[in-house]
Amino acid sequence: MRVSAIKQRPSVRIGGFLGKATIRALTGLLLLCVVFPIAWMIACSLKTPAELINQPVFHLPSGFYFRNYSNAWVKGKMNVFYKNSVITTFVSLIFTVGFSAMIGFALTKLRWRFSGLFKLLFSFGIVVPVQMVLIPLFIMYNQLKLVNSLWGLIITYTGFSLSLAIYLYSGYMQAIPNEIMEAAVIDGCSVYSLFTRILLPLSKNATVTVLVVSFFSKWNDLIFSQTFISSTSLKTIQTGLLYFTNEFGSTEWGPVFAASTMAILPTIVVYSCLNKLVIEGMTAGAIKN
Amino acid sequence: MDRMLRDKKAIVVFLLPGLLVFAFVVLVPVVWSSVYSFYEGVVGIGLRFNGVRNYAQLFHDSQFTRSMLITLQYTAIVSGLQLVLGLLMSFLFAYGVKHKVTVRTICFLPVVLPVVAVGQLFGKIYAIAPMHGLINSLLDVLGMGKYVTAWIGTTETALGALCVQDVWMTAGFYAIIYYAGIVDIPKELVEAARIDGATGWHVGTRIVLPLLRPVIGTALIYSLSGSIKVYASAYALTGGGPARATYMLSMYMYDTAFKFNKYGYGSTIGVFIMLECLLFVALTNFVVNKRRV
Numbered sequence: 247m248r249v250s251a252i253k254q255r256p257s258v259r260i261g262g263f264l265g266k267a268t269i270r271a272l273t274g275l276l277l278l279c280v281v282f283p284i285a286w287m288i289a290c291s292l293k294t295p296a297e298l299i300n301q302p303v304f305h306l307p308s309g310f311y312f313r314n315y316s317n318a319w320v321k322g323k324m325n326v327f328y329k330n331s332v333i334t335t336f337v338s339l340i341f342t343v344g345f346s347a348m349i350g351f352a353l354t355k356l357r358w359r360f361s362g363l364f365k366l367l368f369s370f371g372i373v374v375p376v377q378m379v380l381i382p383l384f385i386m387y388n389q390l391k392l393v394n395s396l397w398g399l400i401i402t403y404t405g406f407s408l409s410l411a412i413y414l415y416s417g418y419m420q421a422i423p424n425e426i427m428e429a430a431v432i433d434g435c436s437v438y439s440l441f442t443r444i445l446l447p448l449s450k451n452a453t454v455t456v457l458v459v460s461f462f463s464k465w466n467d468l469i470f471s472q473t474f475i476s477s478t479s480l481k482t483i484q485t486g487l488l489y490f491t492n493e494f495g496s497t498e499w500g501p502v503f504a505a506s507t508m509a510i511l512p513t514i515v516v517y518s519c520l521n522k523l524v525i526e527g528m529t530a531g532a533i534k535n
Numbered sequence: 536m537d538r539m540l541r542d543k544k545a546i547v548v549f550l551l552p553g554l555l556v557f558a559f560v561v562l563v564p565v566v567w568s569s570v571y572s573f574y575e576g577v578v579g580i581g582l583r584f585n586g587v588r589n590y591a592q593l594f595h596d597s598q599f600t601r602s603m604l605i606t607l608q609y610t611a612i613v614s615g616l617q618l619v620l621g622l623l624m625s626f627l628f629a630y631g632v633k634h635k636v637t638v639r640t641i642c643f644l645p646v647v648l649p650v651v652a653v654g655q656l657f658g659k660i661y662a663i664a665p666m667h668g669l670i671n672s673l674l675d676v677l678g679m680g681k682y683v684t685a686w687i688g689t690t691e692t693a694l695g696a697l698c699v700q701d702v703w704m705t706a707g708f709y710a711i712i713y714y715a716g717i718v719d720i721p722k723e724l725v726e727a728a729r730i731d732g733a734t735g736w737h738v739g740t741r742i743v744l745p746l747l748r749p750v751i752g753t754a755l756i757y758s759l760s761g762s763i764k765v766y767a768s769a770y771a772l773t774g775g776g777p778a779r780a781t782y783m784l785s786m787y788m789y790d791t792a793f794k795f796n797k798y799g800y801g802s803t804i805g806v807f808i809m810l811e812c813l814l815f816v817a818l819t820n821f822v823v824n825k826r827r828v
Contacts, residue, residue, distance in 0.1 A: 269627065269631040272631070273627060273631065276642065277642075280641055280703075280707070283656055284644075286660075303659075303669055345552050348549040349553045356541070356542075364550070368557065370561075371557065371561045373760070373812070374561055374809075375812060376764070377764060377766070378564070378809045379560065379561060379568060380564075381571065381798050381802050382563070382571065383564050386559075401556060402560055404556050408557050428536055437545040438548075440539075465649065466650060468650060468766075468767040468770065469767060469789075484651040487652060488651055497665055506655045506656055507652075509649050510652045513647050516647075517644060524647060525639075525640075525643050528647075529715070531757075533715045
């Protein structure tokens, strides 16, 4: 069952019960509740300090005051936080995709006795609460000098994304018929080129889904970054945003809104381009095939 | 080909890198955490085996009890609303609206937003000083100035304000799950009921809802275990305040371990959170699978 596979409209309408106008009003209200706060934030990020103080907050901005953004970017060090987030997210995405594709291949196509057991072991990671691993991880990282290091974050993000990524890859690779592999083997493919030349290209959709879903979990992480990073120059977007708000505080709304908008921006861009895959990937664990 | 796919070396090559990272970040810490929960003292200075005393202490620790009750209250409100609103929205998606894809896509959007940014946003929505936030200034305009409140600065309203934020962020996720469940219901069933004269209301409550039972079970497991573990959204909005009115169990664990360096007791709370999640999963499974329609 896939959300995107659903084309036809169920034939029964509750419209008969509630009336079309009510339904339209409800839908409008729903959309307003979702969109309005976000739009309000963006609008406020463009207001001058005087506007924010003198006018009610729901007024539209009179112009585009981009000083908030440049303040947040340079003075608020959002440029540093952005860079750190981009590096950790990007590197751990590469590891996540590489490792989970390989394991997905090993679990579904290679033939060995304990593959079922390992599949179970990896899926165990989906249910482990972060709270359970945080303390030992911090102690381990402390001894291995991985505290205050982006590598510590990269390893953690990779490990924590693996379970869902492996689940997604396995489901996808399982469906690739063995006959394709047989043909390749007859043509002289080794087991390694079978993976790189056949399975991986055929699993392109799974790769995009894994990339997208783990992008959000890495970009939006707070608790790991908060625990393992204390140096300001290594903070990521989320911890940086908190630090930033504490510095600028409740008085300067403009830069806070600008910084929040900048933190949200990449997620909105990715979501606008790939929303179908995002929804499918994120609900994959909850919707059973 | 069979021999090639049984190649031991290849299996190791494909499995090992990911397995190492996974073991390092997930498996070892889980085991370690459970072991720690039986110790007391500070790592590096000296750990003492403490038996089950950490677990016994949980029941005499008033802050633990308080945080647990707050977390449970939060869970009841948030998971309840996720269920009700998620279902209502999914019905709207399935039977009501035009432009379904667009509506669905927009409703899912908050799910992907970074929680700290959302926390900042809602902090300003609830704000009272230095200027009135969105809610308070709307109250001003509507002539309801007497209802102006420091929504997240007052112990009575802070938890509710937090719940609103978190439901705003997550309702779309559950709506999509229920929607997928609704679409999976055979059309013939609904049509047959219509022909027999069932109204829209009856189709919804007597046919669709009961058939959604397994989907609701799965979603509840997600929702309950997610609420029990709540940390980031509360931390970003209220930081646990005011006067610890939103001080969740996970925050207490965090502070116990990293502020007061009581790793052993912190691990005990961590293990407790995990057990609580498992308990909720078991309970949900029991209720959903046992009670017949």
